Amino acid sequence: MVENIPYKQRNGNLFLILGLLNAFIILFISGVIMLSLYQIINMKQAQEFLEIIQTLPFTPPYSILFYCITIMVVIFLIMKFRYESNLDESLQLLFFSLEVCLAILLMYILGFSTNAITLLLVADALNSFKEVKIRNRILALLVFLYLLSSPGFLHIFEKISFTTYMSVYNSNFQVVMHGINTALHTFNIILFIVYMISLIQVEVNEGRRVKQLNFRLNALNSKLKDFADISEKMGETRERNRLAREIHDTLGHTLTGLSVGIDAAIMINDVDQIATKKQLQVLSETARQGLTDVRRSVNKLRPDALENHNLKAALKKMIIDFELVSSASINFVFHLEDLKFSLEEEEVVYRVVQEGLTNAIRHGKAENIIISLTLDKENLIILIEDDGMGCSDIKDGFGLYHMRERIGKLNGTLRVYGHQGFVIIAEFKLRKDSQYD
Amino acid sequence: MKMSKLKFIVIGLITLLIIAVTSSYYLNEKVVLTLGIFVESYWDVPNDNPYAVYDAAIEKFEEEYDDVRVEYYSGFQKDGYPEYIAELALEGNMPDVFMVMKEDFPTYSEIGLLANLDYFISSNHIDLDDSFYKTSYQAGIYDEIQYALPFESVPTFMVVNTTLLEQHGLEIPDETWSWNDFYNLSESLTIDTNGDGMIDQFGSYNYTWQEAAYTKGASIFDEITGEINIDTIEFEESIYFAKKIADLNKKNAVDFLDFDKGKVAFQPMKYSDYSTYNPYPYSMKKYSDFEWNVVPLPSQNGSKEGYLVDTLLMGVSAESSNKVEAFDLLTMLCNDDEIQTLIYTNSQGVSPKISVTESLPIKQDLKNNEAAFDVNIIHDVMLNGANQYKTKNYEEIISFMDTELYRIMNSSDTMILDLALLQQKVVNYIDY
Helix, strand or coil: CCCCCCCCCCCHHHHHHHHHHHHHHHHHHHHHHHHHHHHHHHCCCHHHHHHHCCCCCCCCHHHHHHHHHHHHHHHHHHHHHHHHCCCCHHHHHHHHHHHHHHHHHHHHHCCCCCCHHHHHHHHHHHHHCCCHHHHHHHHHHHHHHHHHHCCCCCCCCCCCCHHHHHCCCCHHHHHHHHHHHHHHHHHHHHHHHHHHHHHHHHHHHHHHHHHHHHHHHHHHHHHHHHHHHHHHHHHHHHHHHHHHHHHHHHHHHHHHHHHHHHHHHHHHHCCCHHHHHHHHHHHHHHHHHHHHHHHHHHHHHCCHHHHHCCHHHHHHHHHHHHHHHCCCEEEEEECCCCCCCCHHHHHHHHHHHHHHHHHHHHCCCCCEEEEEEEEECCEEEEEEEECCCCCCCCCCCHHHHHHHHHHHHCCCEEEEECCCCEEEEEEEECCHHHCCC | CHHHHHHHHHHHHHHHHHHHHHHHHHHHCCEEEEEECCECCCCCCCCCCCCHHHHHHHHHHHHHCCCEEEEECCCCECCCHHHHHHHHHHHCCCCCEEEECCCCHHHHHHCCCECCCHHHHHHCCCCHHHHECHHHHHCCEECCEECEEEEEEEEEEEEEEHHHHHHCCCCCCCCCCEHHHHHHHHHHHCECCCCCCCCCEEEECCCCHHHHHHHHCCCCECCCCCCECCCCHHHHHHHHHHHHHHHHCCCCCCCHHHHHCCCEEEEEEEHHHHHHHCCCCCCCCCECCECEEEECCCECCCCCCCECEEEEEEEEECCCCCHHHHHHHHHHHHHCHHHHHHHHHHCCCECCEHHHHHCCCCHHHHHHCCCCCCHHHHHHHHHCECCCCCCCCHHHHHHHHHHHHHHHHHHCCCHHHHHHHHHHHHHHHHHC
């Protein structure tokens, strides 16, 4: 929805000219009618005039000019009020209806000898109402009014045409007055058309601007995604660096110590077996210490969730987090309550599910995702299925590569299908010690 | 929002209060009704007081209604009256009650100058059929709406030179005479008395196609659609009869002086024209050396139908702000026996009120007079008056048809074809 642009920006000047022209037309017609009526009375042509009209003109003649000016001013004041105050749609409609009623009254007073003002109302309506339904109804109504009030169209409204008033003058004067009248009305129609075109132009421009903004927004979005990818990669690198440092600090250190110690043990073995034995004991201690350190390091790499919860709770937490950040609804089936996994297996399951969900939401734009963990004999089967865009030509990206790598470590297999949505089936054999308690 | 609602209510209440105060102020004011009338000086009849009928009606009306005053402008003559009314209409200054001439009635009704009286008539329980002669009140109907009431009617009679008929030993016709009787009498009276080879005594003068068409019941305009409808057998027969009567005079120009000289046996004459001959109503004027009497027009077969009756109407202005009082004034003028009786003594027409004409006190006097105007004839003619044709530009159409029919009657052998052509011509004329 485009925000309502104040009329001053929407061809306000053109609208103002249209309004002024209408005021002038009303002034001209009402003045001519008033003077003609007095002329008819002065020239003793009243009886003849009655014969050629279908209805009586508004009386007394001087009040025609007075009422017309008053009503015109009131209509302009209502317009001004509507444009300058921030009314809601229904109040706008109410005041606009008032304008239409006044315009009908104005045309009635003028014996429907002009209907120029209906065009001003059309322009006004297009300016004021944005909702297509309301706008169309108002336009249909105004077009109907325009037709009804047109001279010579049906006899719903009793009309006295401008020509009728002119018939009391000599032909030279008639020609001049008709010329002015036609010129004013033609100019009114031209101005109305120009106004319409400019209004359409404004709307087209607005549409174009929205399109451009949208395009820029999309560009920014994809840039943001690139940044996110980069920062993810940076995170991974950082993690690897930490791992390397950890390995270097713990395992490297221990292994270095061990290799040096073992070299020394080899050398002193032939000389002093007791010392060698002692040395080996130290080495064994060192190796054990190193193992503890490695365990500690690996523990550090485990996801926080797994650190604090069991697998099911961790998965649930992850799923809730995903649901929170995306619009997807995730169906989670887990029937392995009694099963105890090794730490490594837990982590693989966790990571596979995490990668699968990430893929489904980020690349597949999936709305519904099913995750199920089932046991087939000794094999654990992880199924991640979504209704997203899928992918007919699957290339292993970083995510899939990692999944495959992780499953591979457990001697498992990973299958992916991308024809209808995206389906990931990961399968690996559980270790003996991770069987039922 | 609530604030503005409250504001609206307050403004509404204040407006109502202002309206109430001003209207109560106006209600306490004496209502002033204006009356638009003309003086029928058309016939130059000496009249002590041309406003006698109106003055009497106003006096009686003001006695009944304390809070209403009636005003009128005096001095308007018939010729200037339509223009005067038209000017007032354009100025928005219409009199509340005003006279409507027959030829202006369709225009006034159509453009909305006259108020629809149907509601007032029914709410005042006025039975038009009981009160007025049908021909008179129907003159005030346009598009099935009663826009005006009849104030005064003027029937057309046939004036008969009884002396001439008696000289030739012919019986004076009564109201049941037919076209044939009229033709036969006219034929036997059309003669050359001094033997100079020129006809110098005539059967009739001024009997036109209009008299023939009316008494034949041949409508010029279709009663329902209002369209011109002269391409009919009845109309053709009327024209043929009018032609037959005219042909009797053998193209000798007859004028009204011939009738005055006693050379013409029959002449159709309006009651008001007759009044010109008779400054004092109902006393028969002895003219020259012959006596004359009045009978209804001859009808096609003595059926006493379709007599010509002209009616002067009165209506209420559609813009009147006191329509109820205005209608009461209108009924005082048109439907009050006392006032309507004054028409016979102060005006040149007859009263369209049945009860008034029926109970004329001078009936007996007339009967005693040998050459009296029989009031029964007035009653008879009014009862059988033809329906009035009402259409915009009626007078123009009739005078256009007059010219055309004069040509047809004098030259045509194929009348029905010419009438069909004339019908088309008139339609074109109206459309133009």
